[in-house]
Amino acid sequence: MNLPRETLTRLYYEMLRIRRLQLRIDALYLDNDMKTPVHLCIGQEAIPVGVCAHLEREDYINSTHRGHGHYLAKGGNLKALVAELHCKETGCSKGRGGSMHLVDVAVGHFGSSSIVGGGIPIATGLGLASKMRGQSRVSVAFFGDGAADEGVLYESINFAVLKRLPVLFVLENNQFSVCSHVSTRQAGEYVFHAMDLDLLLSAKLDGNDVLAVYEQAGAAVARARAGLGPSFLECQTYRLWGHAGCQAQEPQGYRDPAEVEQWRARCPIAMLEKRLLAAAMITRSEIEAMERKIAAELDEAFTCARQDPLPARADLPLYLFCE
Amino acid sequence: MNLPRETLTRLYYEMLRIRRLQLRIDALYLDNDMKTPVHLCIGQEAIPVGVCAHLEREDYINSTHRGHGHYLAKGGNLKALVAELHCKETGCSKGRGGSMHLVDVAVGHFGSSSIVGGGIPIATGLGLASKMRGQSRVSVAFFGDGAADEGVLYESINFAVLKRLPVLFVLENNQFSVCSHVSTRQAGEYVFHAMDLDLLLSAKLDGNDVLAVYEQAGAAVARARAGLGPSFLECQTYRLWGHAGCQAQEPQGYRDPAEVEQWRARCPIAMLEKRLLAAAMITRSEIEAMERKIAAELDEAFTCARQDPLPARADLPLYLFCE
Amino acid sequence: MPWSRVKPELHEPGSFTENPEEGRVISYPEAVRDGLFQVLKHDPQVFLMGQDVDAPGGMFGTTRELQEEFGPERVFDTPLSETALMGVAVGAALAGMRPVYFHNRPDFLFLAMDQLVNHAAKWHYMFGGAVSVPLVVWACIGRGWGSAAQHSQALQGLFMHIPGLKLIMPSTCYDAKGLLIAAVADANPVVILEHRFNFKQKGNVPEGIYRVPIGQGVIRREGTAVTVVAVSHLVLEAFHAAQELAAEGLEVEIIDPRTLRPLDEEIILNSVAKTGRLVIADTGWKTGGVTGEIAAMVAEKGFSYLKAPIKRVAAPDVPTPAGYTLEEAFYFGKEEIKQAILELVK
Amino acid sequence: MPWSRVKPELHEPGSFTENPEEGRVISYPEAVRDGLFQVLKHDPQVFLMGQDVDAPGGMFGTTRELQEEFGPERVFDTPLSETALMGVAVGAALAGMRPVYFHNRPDFLFLAMDQLVNHAAKWHYMFGGAVSVPLVVWACIGRGWGSAAQHSQALQGLFMHIPGLKLIMPSTCYDAKGLLIAAVADANPVVILEHRFNFKQKGNVPEGIYRVPIGQGVIRREGTAVTVVAVSHLVLEAFHAAQELAAEGLEVEIIDPRTLRPLDEEIILNSVAKTGRLVIADTGWKTGGVTGEIAAMVAEKGFSYLKAPIKRVAAPDVPTPAGYTLEEAFYFGKEEIKQAILELVK
Numbered sequence A, B: 001m002n003l004p005r006e007t008l009t010r011l012y013y014e015m016l017r018i019r020r021l022q023l024r025i026d027a028l029y030l031d032n033d034m035k036t037p038v039h040l041c042i043g044q045e046a047i048p049v050g051v052c053a054h055l056e057r058e059d060y061i062n063s064t065h066r067g068h069g070h071y072l073a074k075g076g077n078l079k080a081l082v083a084e085l086h087c088k089e090t091g092c093s094k095g096r097g098g099s100m101h102l103v104d105v106a107v108g109h110f111g112s113s114s115i116v117g118g119g120i121p122i123a124t125g126l127g128l129a130s131k132m133r134g135q136s137r138v139s140v141a142f143f144g145d146g147a148a149d150e151g152v153l154y155e156s157i158n159f160a161v162l163k164r165l166p167v168l169f170v171l172e173n174n175q176f177s178v179c180s181h182v183s184t185r186q187a188g189e190y191v192f193h194a195m196d197l198d199l200l201l202s203a204k205l206d207g208n209d210v211l212a213v214y215e216q217a218g219a220a221v222a223r224a225r226a227g228l229g230p231s232f233l234e235c236q237t238y239r240l241w242g243h244a245g246c247q248a249q250e251p252q253g254y255r256d257p258a259e260v261e262q263w264r265a266r267c268p269i270a271m272l273e274k275r276l277l278a279a280a281m282i283t284r285s286e287i288e289a290m291e292r293k294i295a296a297e298l299d300e301a302f303t304c305a306r307q308d309p310l311p312a313r314a315d316l317p318l319y320l321f322c323e
Numbered sequence C, D: 001m002p003w004s005r006v007k008p009e010l011h012e013p014g015s016f017t018e019n020p021e022e023g024r025v026i027s028y029p030e031a032v033r034d035g036l037f038q039v040l041k042h043d044p045q046v047f048l049m050g051q052d053v054d055a056p057g058g059m060f061g062t063t064r065e066l067q068e069e070f071g072p073e074r075v076f077d078t079p080l081s082e083t084a085l086m087g088v089a090v091g092a093a094l095a096g097m098r099p100v101y102f103h104n105r106p107d108f109l110f111l112a113m114d115q116l117v118n119h120a121a122k123w124h125y126m127f128g129g130a131v132s133v134p135l136v137v138w139a140c141i142g143r144g145w146g147s148a149a150q151h152s153q154a155l156q157g158l159f160m161h162i163p164g165l166k167l168i169m170p171s172t173c174y175d176a177k178g179l180l181i182a183a184v185a186d187a188n189p190v191v192i193l194e195h196r197f198n199f200k201q202k203g204n205v206p207e208g209i210y211r212v213p214i215g216q217g218v219i220r221r222e223g224t225a226v227t228v229v230a231v232s233h234l235v236l237e238a239f240h241a242a243q244e245l246a247a248e249g250l251e252v253e254i255i256d257p258r259t260l261r262p263l264d265e266e267i268i269l270n271s272v273a274k275t276g277r278l279v280i281a282d283t284g285w286k287t288g289g290v291t292g293e294i295a296a297m298v299a300e301k302g303f304s305y306l307k308a309p310i311k312r313v314a315a316p317d318v319p320t321p322a323g324y325t326l327e328e329a330f331y332f333g334k335e336e337i338k339q340a341i342l343e344l345v346k
């Protein structure tokens, strides 16, 4: 908590904003206006926010199918995101990508893959470009525990370590890949924690505590900017919603409702709110103001998105090649 | 050295036999009778011999492009190997595979891949079959330091650990992948050494000391048979010959001749011979007898191979599918 | 995944499935599940692996409760390690097991290509017949609701090119079960590509074990005017197109190859010999795909039969777009097939 | 690798390379190296990565001493991590670098298919043009000395099927350099498949920078009797076949597409319009490959021109055998092309 008030309230605001967007999506999803497979990160907001708080506009991130949080935390355009969810021409991917394929090059977001693990080497390559050009840009790969099953993570970390690339490998361990618990896919700790810390700075932390994420990410980003090489941050968290779609669509029987409740009690936003209020660093009315601001922003984004034009069928061939 | 004399002389004999075969290939290669890309394991004989000494006929191994040693150490048919090098119908792969694709199912050798790392998951699958059937068979994956760059190793070890499969991952670290030194491909120790030993028994050992290999492999095989799970053995060694072809064909300039000389002085066969002679566990005349026996065996194999029939061009379509 | 659920609907009357009136009628996913159930029950060497095969939904219902039925040793979830696990399946098959490896989407097979193409497909040949790989790889082509470029690829054109692989694309509930059982009984690596749109069907599916021969096509509808070779769910689209054209007095013959490799060339050539006109419809990209091979085969071996150019109805040569308006432009069916037929006869 | 060395030999007289008499004549590997040298020299965004690109041999000579020339930052050896490193190249390309990724053999690309097909090929489209991937992937098809099933695959048939990839297969020293330079200048992912047999050539190669346009075929020899579309080193084989047939009074037209995707359909159709007869020769497997697509394209768009069945001369549908007698049976060239031509005219 020994952070400036502005920083703390900013972290709170960013998490709240991501949460509100997703609850809005959840509430409207069954209207079928968003014909796109959404993967909500409700409960996991602390990770993108805590990490991206250290990033400059030109720093790179790479995201996943569960990418709304990363996109917003990095400063991605909200209206373009909501329009994309509505498959509109005004969407960040012009309606060609949908929820799983967000992009905003203006803020260093070069596109998210829905192939699990697919973004990890790409983020590594963005880091390589930064280093080759002698830039101080860092590159962050966000990925889940399912992606950590893929050999490409081992290969990418090895390459990043070998070249001391300015890359953060941020594992969002929410313990599930669809309905598959991590214990049915991995035994023991991730081996990367055991690497020589000088080669790979690694840490395992509470991904629902935004301050813990903020602190560790700060060290990792500083290390990367200093040219000392990559980091591996395992953030333990939990998705409170189902794997895909809205809450009403979650299949039952693959996880214990009691477990969900325990994690609900550890909501990253509620936890920070409690501490901020206790420390009198924020007031209820300030929070309400934030809520109003976000609600207005969302109202506008959704209104526009609904009115925005759809891609023309005749434009199907566009963008196959870059001229 | 506290092993029975028979075991020690057997280890010596097996290494010598592999060495002599390869020197014979080297000597004859430029005659162009063996129109196949040979990858000799001269200097690395201790690893296949030390490991396979613990294996039963029905245990599984999987090998690589540099597979002559594994094939012989596991008990593969010598004449069928030499015939395969000559692309004959009598070859272990009927002349369809060549030097890089050896097989002898009678001794649990289910085929070697020339895709680096390709055999690692296959060996893991053979181990899975053994476990599913409640058999005590173990499965050994031999592979090099180049293969250890591949993510499939990480994935295969994770799966073997997860299912506690009876698999030995035997890394023959000869420090080179073709002309590329391991230091240009890997930084620091292989992460697998850092795994919880109960999950993955790991060891780093002198791969030129057959007794060290024998001892560690013994522990790993016992562990596998007891159903306790996989092992990872990093055997440090060196290939005294070039990557491929005969000695005369080795390109110059990618490694220091002095380095080669240092390793030549650590020839696994010479080292064991010295110790056996010193301990009076073997005599010069016994060694000469071995040499004569091997020479005769090789003479016969090469004579037959030269006389054996070539595959008929008309048989090209055979073996596309198993009926 | 919720966004890829489908609700079964009975065929409209005139369905081409085997005597839809009599016998047991079940849904397509149930037919696949029944096939899996039979092979797991009758052959102890068979096991089923794949991500979430043990999930409540059971891979669109095809694997529902099979783990409860046969236990976690024989039906198990896997890590997301497609490369290694394809190799694991190859290794188990080499030892004589009969792995059935389920994938949610063909798109993910790109991670397993090395083991599937460089290893499984070559092992029997490369070792002169000493070993064999009785492996079944199953994946279901996605479509709709913004599945987009990485969750909707119809990759039969790639697999059809690989010697050593067999390639199956069923179009009916009956075949889905019968071909799956035949694939598991086959001593070679077999790829089965399903299509989500097939899953809407219900059809006649006998109980117990039966096999549909691999490499044998079937005439779904007899006709004399034009031959339509259609793949997977497009067989049904072609069937409906043919019904409408019959009203206009145009009799279209519909060939369902059922297996693309080996391809039943004879049944196609015989039909073209009769009609002299050929339309080929495939869900994959047009360029370099299935329609290209079938057209070339006929242009080579049945040229003298042809009275008109060969028409190909296939996916536009672009990645699948996410947006539904663009999906409408990308996908095709009855109307486009009808159009192609009419262009050939006018 | 020693077993895959080649010694350059000058074309026999009658070579079709651009005015072989005048100008600078260098070997094929030198031509590729010259292309790399030029792009590395003139564009600081270009870098070269690949296993053993820094080795003494220099990837068959194509990368010889480039590291000494441009330093280890811009020309570097890589770990054997084909999956990740293709993604690394994609990421660097997204940032605006121009990676050139060399592979010893196309066979190894099966490990990189996910990044190449699911990512590189789709990135520009999937994000509505917001990003692009200027990436060149180079690999050299192996042949002979028992290269066998995993070191000899001619995979153009697969890459030709993928929207979003461009695919180049040069057949002359001149084009090898000019197309490489064009590929590096292209803003999209481009796959270049070389063939070891091309490396035996020497030919006329101008100094400095020049580009051969991607998507433009060339007539290697004019003729009126039969059109032969040949790919890569088979262009030379076809050329020699044509020379022999000319003696018999048969004038064969030879089309070298040079790029398979985009394919220069017009040059092929125009030629068939003239000759009415078509032979297609490709080093890849016959079924579902390049010859299938080209044949289908003509059967669709140039049907009325055809006076005879289309003939395909392609690799037998089996994995490549190791033994030299079987290699003789597997591979083909001048004689088989000649045979196909004669069957069309008799």
Ligand SMILES: Cc1ncc(C[n+]2csc(CCOP(=O)(O)OP(=O)(O)O)c2C)c(N)n1
Pocket (backbone or CB within 6 Å): A039, A065, A066, A114, A115, A116, A117, A143, A144, A145, A146, A147, A148, A174, A176, A177, A178, A243, C051, C080, C082, C104, C108, C111
């Ligand atoms: C290579 C690959 N395999 C499987 C899938 C199917 N799939 C989509 S999302 C998902 C879950 C991934 O889990 P994780 O990486 O932990 O991310 P999370 O959904 O938990 O955020 C899976 C398996 C895929 N998209 N890509």
Ligand SMILES: Cc1ncc(C[n+]2csc(CCOP(=O)(O)OP(=O)(O)O)c2C)c(N)n1
Pocket (backbone or CB within 6 Å): B039, B065, B066, B114, B115, B116, B117, B143, B144, B145, B146, B147, B148, B174, B176, B177, B178, B243, D051, D080, D082, D104, D108, D111
């Ligand atoms: C996937 C793959 N990448 C590259 C190659 C080319 N290649 C053949 S052998 C070899 C060296 C492999 O080194 P290592 O695994 O250490 O085995 P060693 O040759 O040292 O025994 C390479 C890179 C290949 N065959 N497969």
Ligand SMILES: [Mg+2]
Pocket (backbone or CB within 6 Å): A144, A145, A146, A172, A173, A174, A175, A176, A177, A178
């Ligand atoms: Mg997860």
Ligand SMILES: [Mg+2]
Pocket (backbone or CB within 6 Å): B144, B145, B146, B172, B173, B174, B175, B176, B177, B178
């Ligand atoms: Mg090595």
